[in-house]
Amino acid sequence: MNQLTLPIRNLYRQPLRSSLTALGVAVAVGGFVAMTGLTQGLRYTVDRGIEEPGADLVISQKAAYGLLSGSVPVSLEQKVSGIPGIDKVSGVLLNVTVADNDANIVISGWPFDSYLWNNVQLMEGRVPTSADEFGVVLGQSIAAALRKRVGDGVELEYQNYQVVGIAKFGTVLNQNIALVPLAGLQKLMGRADTVTLFEVRLSRPLDPDRVAAVRAQISAALPSYLVSDTAEFANNLRFERQINAVASTIGLVVMGMAALVIANTMLMAVSERTRELGILAAVGWAPVRILAMILMEGLLISAAGGIAGLGLGIVTMHLVSQTHMAAGLLEPYLPPALIVEALISVLVIGPLGALYPASLAVRMPPARALREM
Amino acid sequence: MSLIDLNHVRRTFDGGRIVAVDDVSLSIRQGETVAITGPSGSGKSTLLNLMCGLDRPTRGDIRFDSQPVRGGAKWARVRAERLGIVFQSFCLIPGLTAEENVEVAMIGQCSGVHLRRERALSLLQQVGLGDRSAFRPFELSGGERQRVAIARALANAPDVLMADEPTGSLDRRSSHLIMDLLTDLQRGRHTTLVLVTHDQIVAGYCKRQIELVDGNVVSDVTVPPQAKHVAALVPPAMGPT
Numbered sequence: 001m002n003q004l005t006l007p008i009r010n011l012y013r014q015p016l017r018s019s020l021t022a023l024g025v026a027v028a029v030g031g032f033v034a035m036t037g038l039t040q041g042l043r044y045t046v047d048r049g050i051e052e053p054g055a056d057l058v059i060s061q062k063a064a065y066g067l068l069s070g071s072v073p074v075s076l077e078q079k080v081s082g083i084p085g086i087d088k089v090s091g092v093l094l095n096v097t098v099a100d101n102d103a104n105i106v107i108s109g110w111p112f113d114s115y116l117w118n119n120v121q122l123m124e125g126r127v128p129t130s131a132d133e134f135g136v137v138l139g140q141s142i143a144a145a146l147r148k149r150v151g152d153g154v155e156l157e158y159q160n161y162q163v164v165g166i167a168k169f170g171t172v173l174n175q176n177i178a179l180v181p182l183a184g185l186q187k188l189m190g191r192a193d194t195v196t197l198f199e200v201r202l203s204r205p206l207d208p209d210r211v212a213a214v215r216a217q218i219s220a221a222l223p224s225y226l227v228s229d230t231a232e233f234a235n236n237l238r239f240e241r242q243i244n245a246v247a248s249t250i251g252l253v254v255m256g257m258a259a260l261v262i263a264n265t266m267l268m269a270v271s272e273r274t275r276e277l278g279i280l281a282a283v284g285w286a287p288v289r290i291l292a293m294i295l296m297e298g299l300l301i302s303a304a305g306g307i308a309g310l311g312l313g314i315v316t317m318h319l320v321s322q323t324h325m326a327a328g329l330l331e332p333y334l335p336p337a338l339i340v341e342a343l344i345s346v347l348v349i350g351p352l353g354a355l356y357p358a359s360l361a362v363r364m365p366p367a368r369a370l371r372e373m
Numbered sequence: 374m375s376l377i378d379l380n381h382v383r384r385t386f387d388g389g390r391i392v393a394v395d396d397v398s399l400s401i402r403q404g405e406t407v408a409i410t411g412p413s414g415s416g417k418s419t420l421l422n423l424m425c426g427l428d429r430p431t432r433g434d435i436r437f438d439s440q441p442v443r444g445g446a447k448w449a450r451v452r453a454e455r456l457g458i459v460f461q462s463f464c465l466i467p468g469l470t471a472e473e474n475v476e477v478a479m480i481g482q483c484s485g486v487h488l489r490r491e492r493a494l495s496l497l498q499q500v501g502l503g504d505r506s507a508f509r510p511f512e513l514s515g516g517e518r519q520r521v522a523i524a525r526a527l528a529n530a531p532d533v534l535m536a537d538e539p540t541g542s543l544d545r546r547s548s549h550l551i552m553d554l555l556t557d558l559q560r561g562r563h564t565t566l567v568l569v570t571h572d573q574i575v576a577g578y579c580k581r582q583i584e585l586v587d588g589n590v591v592s593d594v595t596v597p598p599q600a601k602h603v604a605a606l607v608p609p610a611m612g613p614t
Contacts, residue, residue, distance in 0.1 A: 001477065001480070001486065001489075002486055003481075275464075276466050278464075279464045279465075280477065281445075282427060282452065282460075282464065283528075284456075284478060285453070286445075287445045289481055365427065365429060366428075
């Protein structure tokens with residue numbers, strides 16, 4: 001028996017209460033991990049999803065609120081396509097729509113002659129031609145979810161499209177995407193002269209200096225628009241930033257609630273064990289040692305809850321990302337920094353929650369504690 | 374040389390309305406056996422608590438080895454290194470075994486889990502409970518619990534054994550066994566023994582007897598020990614070694 005095993009045994013003496021407290025922490029940590037992971041995953045999936053078909057830079061409306069809300073005139077393509085170092089430019093019109101009145105999916109309109117089609121890896125069928133104004137290529141996941149094969153019809157934007165191809169993508173965004181010809185989508189959305197953004201592919205080979213030089217030239221030619229790489233574009237979306245802020249705030253609140261749950265449990269434990277703590281003081285345990293024991297109990301509960309919460313958060317992220325509401329935008333994403341953040345939070349909230357009960361316990365004179373029943 | 378000095382120590386409760394200990398000054402020397410006697414409510418347990426640092430005086434000064442001791446941490450250190458305390462109600466931790474109850478007093482004092490365990494088992498053997506080390510307090514009789522408490526009090530080889538009504542919860546036979554054990558341990562280890570009792574027979578085990586009435590020392594006398602030891606009643610396996 002030592003300073004570590006004694007707190008473990010103390011917790012084990014009230015298994016139900018300890019488990020429920022750990023569960024409370026697990027739910028809080030799980031919620032924090034799931035919310036933060038999904039919101040960071042949204043940014044990650046936008047970044048990778050735009051990059052996947054081969055774009056290096058994105059030209060978008062400055063301070064666009066969300067991924068879908070940008071509006072850029074189609075005519076800008078002429079202004080930038082001649083800039084040295086640019087290989088290809090393609091307008092992209094994005095929206096989230098309901099497919100067959102069933103699932104939310106991202107629909108992306110590309111011109112027939114866009115370079116983006118060249119990087120689509122077809123599993124079956126073909127890409128749309130100028131004869132397929134309402135032809136669609138579905139990502140493999142959404143095709144499977146909707147049970148669509150080449151030749152089937154699918155309703156998008158209240159328009160019947162015909163599935164002409166099914167493509168294999170690596171990113172969750174594109175696995176759940178519907179790729180359609182730009183002109184038809186512009187008609188349906190009433191945006192004949194605008195797109196959401198331009199995806200720019202630079203001439204190869206790439207090097208950072210050249211990329212920076214081309215970016216500077218595009219910015220000079222289009223001072224009212226934002227030129228960014230895909231990661232910056234994803235980071236700069238105000239909607240994502242707001243979601244992150246909301247998630248962080250909710251995360252802080254749930255972590256605070258977890259600390260209160262621990263404080264409540266430890267307060268009960270301390271008040272029940274006042275006499276025992278008096279005994280420890282009587283046999284020579286220093287106040288700081290008693291304090292450390294109670295803090296250790298808080299830490300152990302929150303650590304157990306934290307580890308369970310990580311698992312719960314991962315499971316929740318996967319479940320949420322697979323719902324129809326997620327529209328392929330919510331990709332489970334668990335970067336090491338998020339795990340570290342969750343574990344640090346757990347290491348803080350446990351002792352923090354136990355601090356007040358512990359300080360109450362050591363402030364009481366041992367003689368008084370020994371009189372408690 | 375005095376080991377414990379109390380100088381004009383006063384302890385009141387309820388904002389001064391209840392005076393438990395009133396201006397007590399006394400000294401206890403190394404190796405003495407001292408019984409603090411008096412009727413119920415005379416303040417003897419409060420006085421013992423003050424001498425152990427379990428309670429703080431409202432006024433006055435308590436010195437250990439001529440050094441004033443103030444603050445919970447300093448008293449905790451004194452209790453850990455110099456004092457062993459035995460309570461009337463045993464004060465054992467219910468969730469721990471007899472061996473663990475002894476061991477718990479050594480955490481922070483004696484490094485090494487195995488060393489602590491060995492010492493705890495050795496002490497339990499000394500108090501005749503070698504075969505009860507894995508028992509929890511509720512599985513032991515009152516006398517056995519008190520012997521566990523004595524083993525715990527001896528865990529860190531204290532200079533002073535303090536006992537608050539150590540036989541108060543025991544029958545007469547167990548009381549004698551416990552007192553014989555305490556006094557034998559005191560003699561064998563040359564420790565100071567301070568005990569609080571309202572029982573004159575138990576007090577008779579000590580040479581010095583301090584009587585308290587209404588928080589005041591009314592007599593402080595040294596007498597030859599009077600109580601008859603009943604070692605013959607102790608089965609050999611349970612006797613102190």
